[in-house]
Amino acid sequence: MTEQKKKLNLQVGRLFRRFLSELKAAVPKIVPQAIAIALAFVVGAVTLILTGYSPLEAYAAMLTGAFGDTFGIGQTFTQATPIIFTALAFLFAYKCGLFNIGAEGQFLFGAFVAAVIGISFSGLPSFLHVPLALLAGALAGGMWGFIPAVLKARLGAHEVITTMMLSYVALYVTSYMVNYPFKAPGWVAQTVPIAPSAELPRILPPTQLSASILIAFLLAGLTRYTLCRTTIGYEVRAIGLSPSVAESGGISIRKGIILALTISGAMAGLGGAGEVLGVHYRFIEGFSPGYGWDGLAVALVGGLNPAGILLASVLFGALRSGGMTMTRTMHIPLDIVSILQALVILFVAAPKLIKYLLKKGGVKWWNL
Amino acid sequence: MVELVDVINVGLFAATLRMATPIAYGSLGGIFSERVGVVNIGLEGMMLTGAFTGVAVSFFSGSPWLGVVAAVLIGGLLGLLHGAITVKFAGDQVVSGTGINIFALGFTAYMSQVFWGSRGASESVQGLPVISIPFLKDIPIIGDIIGTHTPLVYIMIIITVISYIVLFKTPLGLRIRAVGERPDAADTAGINVFKTKYLCVVISGMLAGLGGVFLSLGHLSLFAWGMTGGRGFIALAAMIFGKWMPFGAFGASLMFGFADALQMRLQALGLLPPQIILTIPYVLTVAVLAGIVGRAVPPSNYKPYVKE
Numbered sequence: 122m123t124e125q126k127k128k129l130n131l132q133v134g135r136l137f138r139r140f141l142s143e144l145k146a147a148v149p150k151i152v153p154q155a156i157a158i159a160l161a162f163v164v165g166a167v168t169l170i171l172t173g174y175s176p177l178e179a180y181a182a183m184l185t186g187a188f189g190d191t192f193g194i195g196q197t198f199t200q201a202t203p204i205i206f207t208a209l210a211f212l213f214a215y216k217c218g219l220f221n222i223g224a225e226g227q228f229l230f231g232a233f234v235a236a237v238i239g240i241s242f243s244g245l246p247s248f249l250h251v252p253l254a255l256l257a258g259a260l261a262g263g264m265w266g267f268i269p270a271v272l273k274a275r276l277g278a279h280e281v282i283t284t285m286m287l288s289y290v291a292l293y294v295t296s297y298m299v300n301y302p303f304k305a306p307g308w309v310a311q312t313v314p315i316a317p318s319a320e321l322p323r324i325l326p327p328t329q330l331s332a333s334i335l336i337a338f339l340l341a342g343l344t345r346y347t348l349c350r351t352t353i354g355y356e357v358r359a360i361g362l363s364p365s366v367a368e369s370g371g372i373s374i375r376k377g378i379i380l381a382l383t384i385s386g387a388m389a390g391l392g393g394a395g396e397v398l399g400v401h402y403r404f405i406e407g408f409s410p411g412y413g414w415d416g417l418a419v420a421l422v423g424g425l426n427p428a429g430i431l432l433a434s435v436l437f438g439a440l441r442s443g444g445m446t447m448t449r450t451m452h453i454p455l456d457i458v459s460i461l462q463a464l465v466i467l468f469v470a471a472p473k474l475i476k477y478l479l480k481k482g483g484v485k486w487w488n489l
Numbered sequence: 490m491v492e493l494v495d496v497i498n499v500g501l502f503a504a505t506l507r508m509a510t511p512i513a514y515g516s517l518g519g520i521f522s523e524r525v526g527v528v529n530i531g532l533e534g535m536m537l538t539g540a541f542t543g544v545a546v547s548f549f550s551g552s553p554w555l556g557v558v559a560a561v562l563i564g565g566l567l568g569l570l571h572g573a574i575t576v577k578f579a580g581d582q583v584v585s586g587t588g589i590n591i592f593a594l595g596f597t598a599y600m601s602q603v604f605w606g607s608r609g610a611s612e613s614v615q616g617l618p619v620i621s622i623p624f625l626k627d628i629p630i631i632g633d634i635i636g637t638h639t640p641l642v643y644i645m646i647i648i649t650v651i652s653y654i655v656l657f658k659t660p661l662g663l664r665i666r667a668v669g670e671r672p673d674a675a676d677t678a679g680i681n682v683f684k685t686k687y688l689c690v691v692i693s694g695m696l697a698g699l700g701g702v703f704l705s706l707g708h709l710s711l712f713a714w715g716m717t718g719g720r721g722f723i724a725l726a727a728m729i730f731g732k733w734m735p736f737g738a739f740g741a742s743l744m745f746g747f748a749d750a751l752q753m754r755l756q757a758l759g760l761l762p763p764q765i766i767l768t769i770p771y772v773l774t775v776a777v778l779a780g781i782v783g784r785a786v787p788p789s790n791y792k793p794y795v796k797e
Binding site for chain 1: 574585589595598600718725729774
């Protein structure tokens with residue numbers, strides 16, 4: 122008994138030490154990101170002042186809206202959920218050296234196809250209908266990643282331009298679908314509601330937080346596992362680090378590119394499906410305020426790893442949900458959220474910039 | 490019954506030149522930036538900010554030409570920002586460009602609401618006048634197509650020629666291309682790599698600003714949310730299709746301009762749902778990029794240059 126206890130103690134101690142050392146290792150990664158976020162809020166405050174708003178009141182409204190009560194927190198995580206998917210999508214392609222800036226389109230396609238599956242079947246048991254719709258959403262998003270992937274791998278078409286262009290195509294095609302063939306009766310461009318058997322359960326009523334967030338967390342874990350522990354992940358990362366070295370190591374670059382961008386698209390599509398099945402219960406035109414772009418920002422702020430993405434997604438979810446409160450109470454245009462987000466991206470883009478600013482400000486940081 | 494002549498006529502070709510103009514400005518901007526070794530994904534955002542600034546300045550001053558100047562300046566300013574992040578601080582070029590795009594979309598929508606209380610569109614402002622070129626406008630057919638436009642169309646053609654001369658016939662152009670191809674060698678030869686890069690990225694932003702202000706003041710006389718609609722990216726495709734050469738990019742811009750003009754014409758006729766017609770320029774762009782297999786070799790070394 123004591124022997125076992127000793128062993129357990131030893132193991133707990135080891136785990137604890139490992140946790141501490143990981144935390145310590147994470148500090149120099151987190152600090153520059155935190156500074157970037159702070160700088161973005163400072164510039165955002167200047168914008169607010171110049172346009173006649175009080176930044177303190179605005180940020181306070183944002184904060185209480187996002188974290189002030191259970192409802193706010195629920196909405197913050199609701200908003201964070203789709204962003205986790207699109208951020209993981211950006212991350213997976215990025216690890217292969219690809220910029221998937223078309224996550225918005227893949228997200229929309231996944232959402233639309235999931236809605237169609239949700240509408241089309243009735244009488245299906247939930248444990249079949251939900252996975253079927255999710256899978257269909259992932260496949261649709263994956264297809265929208267597969268096209269630029271093949272164009273890149275086979276023909277060398279620049280994926281930054283093609284994913285962006287296809288994003289516009291997805292936007293217009295889904296818009297056509299809900300304005301014509303799939304339009305529900307009424308004024309709004311939306312589909313009819315999905316069958317109840319296709320709905321993902323809500324986990325914190327009365328907020329819209331759904332089981333989709335559990336899938337998001339699962340996907341984050343799976344992404345980390347895939348990237349760090351599997352052959353596919355190894356090959357993807359090898360191509361991202363140096364295509365020529367990877368190729369001489371016997372890795373097929375074409376295969377890797379196609380795989381990475383397709384999986385990336387599937388992740389975004391799955392996120393779209395989760396929104397339809399868990400939050401809106403139908404596809405509504407223009408329901409995404411730009412979750413695809415949020416994903417890009419979150420992946421960068423999250424230091425391009427799944428754990429960081431989970432952390433950063435809460436911040437951006439809070440920006441979205443708190444931003445809505447701020448707009449409602451203070452009538453500040455919601456687009457200040459996009460401005461803040463863009464500023465974060467710009468500050469994160471150049472780590473040297475932050476170092477430079479700190480130096481100029483006379484701040485010494487031990488290992489930045 | 491819609492006749493073919495309703496779709497394809499002189500008006501369509503005049504519209505082609507008009508719609509090619511913003512793309513041509515953007516692709517020239519892309520060429521200056523990429524020739525010096527900086528990818529400029531932010532063209533889209535620089536165009537959008539230019540479009541907005543032009544309208545805002547014309548709205549408050551009543552002078553569209555002042556709006557054009559302001560659009561060029563703001564484009565240059567964003568170019569400077571892109572240069573600072575990517576050249577001075579060696580940040581990722583695509584990330585910086587994307588940041589500028591998101592900033593532009595958010596900033597213009599925000600300011601639109603501050604100025605006009607509407608996110609969708611600004612109030613109508615004084616736009617640029619159209620001018621007719623004497624003699625040219627009297628030539629049959631050709632005169633109808635290129636004889637009467639806003640001055641920004643003709644300025645675009647002039648700048649295309651100047652860009653070619655500057656890039657390929659002057660010592661400055663040689664320096665620019667040297668910095669793009671072999672920054673280390675250029676540095677050894679005594680060229681100020683950073684200054685050259687900054688200069689070109691700023692020019693790139695200014696040209697994008699011109700393209701944007703053409704859309705708002707030269708075309709619609711108002712600013713609408715996200716009105717560039719991916720033209721910055723289409724401009725990059727035109728640049729690639731034109732092999733990073735000014736005249737090539739101009740030709741490619743005409744092709745994309747034609748798709749855009751055709752799309753507008755078809756929408757006006759109401760044959761197909763607008764959403765389907767609107768995809769034409771984007772599908773064409775993807776098809777064009779896919780079609781130039783292996784021939785698109787970028788001229789530059791895009792790694793941030795770090796002086797040793």
